[in-house]
Amino acid sequence: MSTMRFILFVAAFVAYAVFSLADAAPLTNVSGECTFYPNINITAPDMLPAKFLISSADCCNLCANTKGCVASVYNNYFCHLKDAQSPQVGAQGPTAILQMNVPPAPTTAAPSAGNVVIIREVSCQQSGQCDVTSDYTCVTSVYYNNTCLGNQLRVCNTDQTSIAAVTFSGARCSGPSATTQEATGTCEFVPTNQSYDAHYCDVLPAPVKYATVTRTSCDGSCNSGACVTPAVFSTGVCTATSQLSGEFTIAWAFPTYVVYISYLDVSCQGTVQSSIAEPLGVCFTSGSSNTYVENTFASA
Ligand SMILES: *[C@@H]1O[C@H](CO)[C@@H](O)[C@H](O)[C@H]1NC(C)=O
Ligand SMILES: *[C@@H]1O[C@H](CO)[C@@H](O)[C@H](O)[C@H]1NC(C)=O
Numbered sequence: 001m002s003t004m005r006f007i008l009f010v011a012a013f014v015a016y017a018v019f020s021l022a023d024a025a026p027l028t029n030v031s032g033e034c035t036f037y038p039n040i041n042i043t044a045p046d047m048l049p050a051k052f053l054i055s056s057a058d059c060c061n062l063c064a065n066t067k068g069c070v071a072s073v074y075n076n077y078f079c080h081l082k083d084a085q086s087p088q089v090g091a092q093g094p095t096a097i098l099q100m101n102v103p104p105a106p107t108t109a110a111p112s113a114g115n116v117v118i119i120r121e122v123s124c125q126q127s128g129q130c131d132v133t134s135d136y137t138c139v140t141s142v143y144y145n146n147t148c149l150g151n152q153l154r155v156c157n158t159d160q161t162s163i164a165a166v167t168f169s170g171a172r173c174s175g176p177s178a179t180t181q182e183a184t185g186t187c188e189f190v191p192t193n194q195s196y197d198a199h200y201c202d203v204l205p206a207p208v209k210y211a212t213v214t215r216t217s218c219d220g221s222c223n224s225g226a227c228v229t230p231a232v233f234s235t236g237v238c239t240a241t242s243q244l245s246g247e248f249t250i251a252w253a254f255p256t257y258v259v260y261i262s263y264l265d266v267s268c269q270g271t272v273q274s275s276i277a278e279p280l281g282v283c284f285t286s287g288s289s290n291t292y293v294e295n296t297f298a299s300a
């Protein structure tokens with residue numbers, strides 16, 4: 001290589017490096033702290049056009065330096081920035097990257113605007129109508145549409161007639177999966193489960209934040225006097241309680257039921273311990289024939 005060509009080469013390389021650095025400047029500013037989940041996609045829309053980056057750590061940093069970014073997906077050298085940490089779905093290839101120290105996004109519990117699609121699975125030992133108000137053995141699990149819960153994903157079709165129930169082999173809906181279809185709105189005895197099971201898909205207005213939900217649990221009857229201290233929730237706010245499974249619970253009120261999502265984590269992030277629905281405004285038995293529970297709602 002001649003000296004001249006070498007100088008040109010070096011000049012070009014320096015120019016390239018300078019422009020690349022200028023381009024990459026935001027990446028070297030704040031370094032993000034992230035948790036990385038291989039083989040998980042976040043299906044929330046991209047905030048910006050995807051950017052070519054050489055590592056998932058760069059993707060974490062780019063998000064940390066982008067206002068409103070709380071998560072990203074790194075796939076095939078492209079970084080997709082997200083303003084929501086969910087819905088998360090299992091997928092071969094992409095790495096879901098969650099920024100740490102981000103307040104829980106409302107979408108992890110319930111969307112904050114428009115309608116929300118809630119999928120309920122009711123399972124009762126006695127009630128052939130799957131009537132949770134008349135059978136203390138009934139348990140209700142709640143899913144948000146197309147949102148991963150542990151290793152389970154539920155997707156309700158648009159006309160609300162059937163639900164695809166997807167069970168993944170790995171946590172956070174990763175790895176191989178099996179899907180079964182469930183019809184909505186019918187209560188049937190399921191021999192393999194030895195229970196009356198029903199599945200519902202409800203499209204409801206998004207719940208309000210900061211309303212008050214009170215859960216009272218008493219022996220013998222509602223308001224018997226033999227009650228544990230009522231649990232009082234501000235809807236959408238992570239609240240310490242020992243009344244439900246888990247240690248910390250977020251409550252959301254819908255027209256006829258309350259959804260309680262419980263966690264071990266003090267900030268209601270990470271693994272969901274239970275996600276249940278209970279009737280609102282009626283006294284019912286739960287867990288034992290002598291335990292009477294009532295949930296009441298007061299607007300914010
Ligand atoms: C990022 O860099 C810009 C320009 O260099 C600077 O003004 C800003 O304060 C930096 N931000 C942080 C959080 O360090
Ligand atoms: C991830 O989700 C987005 C949005 O739903 C979708 O466009 C993309 O194809 C998905 N990527 C993979 C690898 O599944």
Ligand SMILES: *[C@@H]1O[C@H](CO)[C@@H](O)[C@H](O)[C@H]1NC(C)=O
Nearest residue numbers: 117145146155156157158160
């Ligand atoms: C549930 O989510 C799927 C996938 O995003 C969507 O196609 C479907 O319309 C949703 N169901 C309802 C009832 O909106």
Ligand SMILES: *[C@@H]1O[C@H](CO)[C@@H](O)[C@H](O)[C@H]1NC(C)=O
Nearest residue numbers: 121123165182190193197198
């Ligand atoms: C049987 O029980 C399992 C676990 O509770 C549940 O996921 C499934 O939907 C039930 N089967 C039917 C047909 O309801």
